[in-house]
Amino acid sequence: MAPPPLLRAVIMGPPGSGKGTISARIIKHFGMKHLSSGDLLRVNMQKKTEVGILAKSYIDQGRLIPDDIMTRLMLNELKGLDRYNWLLDGFPRTVAQAEALDKECQIDTVIDLDVPFETIKCRLTARWVHPTSGRVYNLEFSPPKVQGIDDITGEPLVQRDDDKPETVTKRLQAYDAQTKPVLEYYRKKGLLKSFSGTETNKIWPHIYTFLQTKLPDVSQKDAATPT
Ligand SMILES: Nc1nc2c(ncn2[C@@H]2O[C@H](COP(=O)(O)OP(=O)(O)O)[C@@H](O)[C@H]2O)c(=O)[nH]1
Ligand SMILES: Nc1ncnc2c1ncn2[C@@H]1O[C@H](COP(=O)(O)OP(=O)(O)O)[C@@H](O)[C@H]1O
Numbered sequence: 001m002a003p004p005p006l007l008r009a010v011i012m013g014p015p016g017s018g019k020g021t022i023s024a025r026i027i028k029h030f031g032m033k034h035l036s037s038g039d040l041l042r043v044n045m046q047k048k049t050e051v052g053i054l055a056k057s058y059i060d061q062g063r064l065i066p067d068d069i070m071t072r073l074m075l076n077e078l079k080g081l082d083r084y085n086w087l088l089d090g091f092p093r094t095v096a097q098a099e100a101l102d103k104e105c106q107i108d109t110v111i112d113l114d115v116p117f118e119t120i121k122c123r124l125t126a127r128w129v130h131p132t133s134g135r136v137y138n139l140e141f142s143p144p145k146v147q148g149i150d151d152i153t154g155e156p157l158v159q160r161d162d163d164k165p166e167t168v169t170k171r172l173q174a175y176d177a178q179t180k181p182v183l184e185y186y187r188k189k190g191l192l193k194s195f196s197g198t199e200t201n202k203i204w205p206h207i208y209t210f211l212q213t214k215l216p217d218v219s220q221k222d223a224a225t226p227t
Helices: 019-030 037-046 050-060 067-079 095-104 117-125 165-188 200-212
Strands: 008-012 033-036 086-089 109-114 127-130 135-138 192-196
Touching: 008 019, 008 165, 019 033, 019 086, 019 109, 019 135, 019 200, 033 037, 033 067, 037 050, 037 067, 037 086, 050 067, 067 086, 067 095, 095 165, 109 165, 109 200, 117 127, 117 165, 165 192, 192 200
Parallel strands: 008 086, 008 109, 033 086, 109 192
Antiparallel strands: 127 135
């Protein structure tokens, strides 16, 4: 029997809407490969690659990286994930990126986290990250076991430079102007699945139920209360 077709999914939502947090749960339960444009850029910035040095100037200003650079980076990375179910996070963020992605593969579903801007702003100032893995914490919502330290590696956590209030405002403006049209683009194709709310723990069970119609749960945990 032929194996089932591979799932090509995208997760979207404004900065701080919980894409990273929910992606981690999706990976745990459904074993998809996760490709986050933000994580990839941060690794490049840390290593001071050509792309990383260029990206920093845009990211620090809360602006999007030019489409051609971003598309090349992501499509190149996706080549290595050909044989897996994958979840894209943070890409595409413009209609031009979505069109470029469409030329390479057929997207099956787009999960949209519809979280109000007011909810998001205070979350980001309390966000701490482990830069190499992309693991994300929040002082109130999901604190690390030891303050300032990554639970898994014991390495220090950092705050992102672009989580400063002024930069967050610019990122939200960029989302409105450049990324909201992408939601419309996928809505017209009948691929958009929006999940509205202000709390990840309330949104997640709906996403879990939705994905169960597409993939089996591969985690060992009791699926009745998926976390
Ligand atoms: N208070 C609160 N914080 C949350 C919730 N969901 C996620 N967070 C935190 O909000 C911040 C942004 O979430 P993240 O997953 O990084 O969002 P992304 O920017 O869309 O990838 C992180 O510090 C998360 O730990 C929630 O339901 N309530
Ligand atoms: N697809 C993309 N196109 C252009 N710029 C991007 C893209 N993905 C990430 N970036 C840049 O990296 C920054 C951080 O992205 P990300 O980690 O996804 O943050 P968040 O989800 O919190 O907005 C963005 O503000 C933007 O400058």
